[in-house]
Amino acid sequence: MNVLVINCGSSSLKYQLIESDKETVLAKGLCERIGIDGSCITHQPAGKDKIKTELPMKDHKDAVKIVIDKLTDKEVGVIDSLDEIDAVGHRVVHGGEKFASSVVIDDKVLEAIKECNDLAPLHNPANIIGINACKQVMPGVPMVAVFDTAFHQTMPKKAYLYGLPYEYYDKYKVRRYGFHGTSHDYVSERAAQILGKDRKDLKIIVCHLGNGASISAVKNGESVDTSMGLTPLEGLIMGTRSGDIDPAIVSFIAAKENLTAEEVINICNKKSGIYGLSGGISSDFRDLGAAADEGNQKAIDTLEAYAYKVAKYVGSYVVAMGGVDVIAFTAGVGENNCQMREMIVKYLSFLGTSIDSEKNKLRGEEVILSAKDDKIVTMVVPTNEELAIARQTVDLVK
Numbered sequence: 553m554n555v556l557v558i559n560c561g562s563s564s565l566k567y568q569l570i571e572s573d574k575e576t577v578l579a580k581g582l583c584e585r586i587g588i589d590g591s592c593i594t595h596q597p598a599g600k601d602k603i604k605t606e607l608p609m610k611d612h613k614d615a616v617k618i619v620i621d622k623l624t625d626k627e628v629g630v631i632d633s634l635d636e637i638d639a640v641g642h643r644v645v646h647g648g649e650k651f652a653s654s655v656v657i658d659d660k661v662l663e664a665i666k667e668c669n670d671l672a673p674l675h676n677p678a679n680i681i682g683i684n685a686c687k688q689v690m691p692g693v694p695m696v697a698v699f700d701t702a703f704h705q706t707m708p709k710k711a712y713l714y715g716l717p718y719e720y721y722d723k724y725k726v727r728r729y730g731f732h733g734t735s736h737d738y739v740s741e742r743a744a745q746i747l748g749k750d751r752k753d754l755k756i757i758v759c760h761l762g763n764g765a766s767i768s769a770v771k772n773g774e775s776v777d778t779s780m781g782l783t784p785l786e787g788l789i790m791g792t793r794s795g796d797i798d799p800a801i802v803s804f805i806a807a808k809e810n811l812t813a814e815e816v817i818n819i820c821n822k823k824s825g826i827y828g829l830s831g832g833i834s835s836d837f838r839d840l841g842a843a844a845d846e847g848n849q850k851a852i853d854t855l856e857a858y859a860y861k862v863a864k865y866v867g868s869y870v871v872a873m874g875g876v877d878v879i880a881f882t883a884g885v886g887e888n889n890c891q892m893r894e895m896i897v898k899y900l901s902f903l904g905t906s907i908d909s910e911k912n913k914l915r916g917e918e919v920i921l922s923a924k925d926d927k928i929v930t931m932v933v934p935t936n937e938e939l940a941i942a943r944q945t946v947d948l949v950k
């Protein structure tokens with residue numbers, strides 16, 4: 553089967569066409585600046601160079617049409633016609649408490665996704681626009697919604713309730729949901745596979761450290777805790793997000809800087825994290841690493857604060873699960889940043905794990921970093937959210 557995987561943002565659309573039997577990517581790309589001047593598509597057929605083309609896209613429907621044109625193009629295309637797309641898998645950010653797994657999209661499902669808009673006002677409406685655009689351009693092609701939150705719906709109440717008046721949970725469903733679920737699910741399953749074990753027999757901590765970052769505790773195959781909350785702002789220090797802060801800081805800064813609460817939250821989302829903490833050096837760990845190597849103290853402090861926070865979360869999840877068998881690093885930083893992995897694992901050595909400095913030099917590869925007789929396996933498992941979405945789509949439509 554050929555599955556088109558779609559990840560829609562408010563002005564962007566990422567896609568991959570995946571052949572599900574051999575699990576190969578036939579082509580991938582990105583539409584940017586949808587609805588804005590200068591919209592363009594970057595398309596890459598497998599094994600060939602990227603091709604960037606400026607084309608007007610007044611809305612997401614135009615973008616989907618252009619994606620189909622590229623996929624079926626005589627020169628840069630990989631299929632002959634639209635008929636060769638058997639299903640579409642959509643990444644949907646928030647499924648609230650309504651979705652604990654992926655679903656085939658029908659009118660009722662679309663309505664239920666809309667009802668979650670309140671919980672993710674920046675993301676869910678864009679996901680719905682993408683679903684509707686595909687419905688219009690590819691009528692009759694089955695579509696599946698894969699939710700970022702669904703994998704964490706197994707969290708027990710004690711992990712997802714905030715210490716707030718209960719009525720806010722009752723009335724507005726204010727609770728912790730967690731995100732990156734597709735990645736935590738994929739990586740924990742793959743980690744078990746690599747070790748030749750069943751995930752149901754393991755306690756796994758997945759450190760998804762990308763521009764957005766979250767950690768999860770996966771016990772016997774189920775997420776029992778994760779660091780992101782009602783929104784992706786909670787938890788670790790991230791590229792530009794603050795992660796956990798004392799909530800009183802919001803009104804404190806609002807008063808000092810003459811800002812609204814919303815404006816402060818915007819700063820917490822977009823101007824904080826390693827970017828803000830380093831005094832604006834960069835939200836990219838490569839730049840921060842380079843600055844730290846040159847002796848920049850703010851960069852050094854930021855990297856130390858980041859590693860410390862990750863290690864603290866790992867420690868708390870060891871408690872949550874009553875032990876740990878596997879610690880898996882994934883996403884941009886987790887897969888590539890050897891220095892950061894080493895800084896984090898240093899904190900964890902007392903638990904019974906270590907890091908082989910030669911193996912730790914590898915980037916973006918599946919590798920076991922700990923020694924054979926360590927009590928805990930520490931490893932790198934590159935994530936593949938698109939493949940996970942394609943697999944779940946196939947499972948539901950075949």
Ligand code: AMP
Nearest residue numbers: 762763764836837838883884885888889
């Ligand atoms: P992601 O959101 O998973 O794409 O991760 C993006 C982040 O990964 C970037 O902001 C970088 O900080 C980090 N990253 C990617 N490649 C490297 C690398 N080779 N070395 C260090 N950090 C990297």
